[in-house]
Amino acid sequence: MASANPSWSEENFSCSICLDVFSIPVSTPCGHNFCRTCITKFWDEQVKYKCPVCNELFNTRPDLRVNILISEMVDRFGTSLQVKEQPCVEPAEVPCDVCTGTQLKAVKSCLVCLISYCQTHLEPHQRVTVLKKHRLVEPMDRLDDRMCKKHDRLLELFCKTEQVCVCLLCTVTDHKSHPVVPLKEEYEVKTAQLGKIEAEVKQLIQERQKNIQEIKDTVERSIADADREIADGVQVLTALMRCIEKCQDDLNQMVKEKLKSTEKQAEDLIKGLEQEIEDLTNRSSEVKQLSQTNDHLHFLQTFRSLKDPPPTRDWTTVEVRPPSYVGTLRRSLDQLEETLNMEMKKLPDDAELRRVQQYEVDVTLDPDTAHPKLILSEDGKQVHDGGVVKRIPYNPKRFTRCISVLTRQSFSSGRFYFEVQVKDKTAWWLGVVRESIDRKDWTDRTPETGCWIILYNKDRLIFSDDPDVRLPLRAGLQKVGVFVDYDEGLLSFYDVEARVHLYSSTGCTFSEALHALLSPCSHVFQGNNSAPLIISPVNQTD
Structure with missing residues (x-):
């Protein structure tokens, strides 16, 4: 033929x-x-x-x-x-280990020979009786990595104790007493965990994106506050006289420096959050890529490094506080008090009051601290002297000498503001005290002992200090606003109805939690004093 x-x-x-x-x-x-x-x-x-x-x-x-x-x-x-x-091998595909020159795509890998074969070179395994007994699997790369380095046997089991892949001989030597399972079984377990890890990583990313937005919002509010404060400063200082132009410049510089500091802090925090987002995004990509692999060994060997998210900062307690401008203008003008005393009365207290009112907090009175003569309303918003000492259980937090009561809420950072109605009262005390204030023999009511309060009777209004600071007594004082900037060490009192500033204590040393203090005084002090003190909601349209 x-x-x-x-x-x-x-x-x-x-x-x-x-x-x-x-x-x-x-x-x-x-x-x-x-x-x-x-x-x-x-x-x-x-x-x-x-x-x-x-x-x-x-x-x-x-x-x-x-x-x-x-x-x-x-x-x-x-x-x-x-x-x-037969096709030539493409990137990410397993090549034939036997081909010379142009390598063809492998169609099978032999776990006995530890070689991957194209269709042509696989032919002996399909024809020769001895080779037919070899275990053929789908093409795999890095076959050497699939063998136990110690026993030269296939890694086909997973040790749950040490979380490593092992061969059959390992189960009777180094891992004799350890529970082992087939790779596929552990693969399915870890695959289920992988979904949870991916969800956790996504949640971390979302939380940090939220943190970034909150910081940006804070910066925007800070910029608005700064612009408003500068504008008010320009309006007031321009109206004073040419002699306070330097005061105006100093005010502007102070506000801008605070804003710059806030923006710098926000920028650093955002950079940190963005870096963590980048790291978490990379981790998410790695998790997603790993979730798509069917290579049990590669999956389990890689899973260990992906199980725990990359180290991240706890951002739940991190925040950017807008710089406080309350009292900034007033502190600047205090430097010129001797020559500008009359002009300071023209300051726009109404604008300042509106700004501090935005820091309103909801506070209620704590009955465990109330003097036995005091009667509190059910909602904890009103207190008056009942005239009779009630028999009530002993409580170390209770005032026993001073007819006073504290709020349940305390504050150890940031800013807060509340208003108390004093209408029809002939005497009262009002302010804030530190948490450790003496509740039994409290007599020295000054900032040095942790007490920042104003006292009122028909004849005078004073800020309790050493010496006392006598304040202008305004007729018809009906509601008092109290503002505290804990971090700035600032405490201010306002006549809410008249919308004027009463007094500010600057440079305060707040070293522990502060509670609001209310004292309605005796019901017969300076005449009929039975009207209650009432914690009132803030109405900025007053």
């Missing part, structure tokens, strides 16, 4: 219907060849039987027989044709 022409191409052995190499080639009466399955299916779908190539019609369905010559030639050229059909 003459040798086959080596220059023949795949087209010479292709079915014109499926365009693939003949499978059981058969011939029609007109001499054309097709796969038996292809021509049979073609005629099953036709009314008349004809040749798909030349369209010759047949009266009856032809009896098809295998074309032995074509079949033998397909068998002879089959191997070379298969090699030609």
Whole structure:
């Protein structure tokens, strides 16, 4: 028999219907060849039987027989044709370890030989009896990494005690008493955990994005406050006289420096948050990529490094506080008090009051601290002297000498503001005290002992200090506003109805939590003093 022409191409052995190499080639009466399955299916779908190539019609369905010559030639050229059909390896695919020159894509990996094979080089494993017993799996790269370094056996088990992949011999040596499971079983467990880790990472990202937005909002409010404070300062100082131009410049510089400090702090925090978001985003990508792999060993070996999120800062307690401008203008003008005493009375107290009122807090009175003579309303908003000492259980927090009561709420940072109605009262005390104030023998009511209060009776209004500071007594004082900037050490009192400033204590040393203090004084002090002190909601339209 003459040798086959080596220059023949795949087209010479292709079915014109499926365009693939003949499978059981058969011939029609007109001499054309097709796969038996292809021509049979073609005629099953036709009314008349004809040749798909030349369209010759047949009266009856032809009896098809295998074309032995074509079949033998397909068998002879089959191997070379298969090699030609095999694709070259692409990036991220496993290459054949046997190919020289152009590497073809591996179709199987042998766990006995530790070699990956293309279709051509896999042929001995499909033909030779001994090689047929080898364990073939889907193509894998880095086969050496899948072997136990100590026993040279396949890593196919997972030690739950030490969280590592082990071989069968490891279970009777180093990991003899450890519980082990197949890789697939642990893979499924870790896959379930991976979803939780991904959700946690996404939540961390969202929390930090929220932190960034809150910081940006704070900065925007700070800028607005700064602009407003500067504008008020310009208006007031311009109205005073040319002699206070330096005071105006100093005020502007002070406000801008505080704003700059706040913006710098916010910028640093945002950079930190953005860096953590970048790290968490990278981690999320790694988690997502790992969740898509079906490589059990690679998954489990990589999972250990992804199980715990990257170290992050606890941002729940981090915040940017807008700089306080309350009292800034007043402190600047205090430097010129001797020459500008009259002009200071013209300060826009109304604008300042509106600014501090935005820091309103909801406070209620604590009955455990109330002197036995005091009667509190059910909502904890009102207190008056009942005139009779009640028999109540001993409590170390209770005032026993001073007819006073504290609020339940305390404050150890930031700013807070509240208002108390003093209408129809002939005497009262009002302010803030530190938490450790003496509740039994409290007599020295000064800032040095942790007490910042104003005292009122019909004849005078004073800020309790050493010495006392006597304040201008205004007729018709009905409601007092109290503002504290803990971090700035500032305490201010306001006549809410008249919308004027009463007094400010600057440079206060607040070293512990502060409570608001209310004392309605004796119900018969300076006449009829039975009216209650009432913690009132803030109405900025007053």
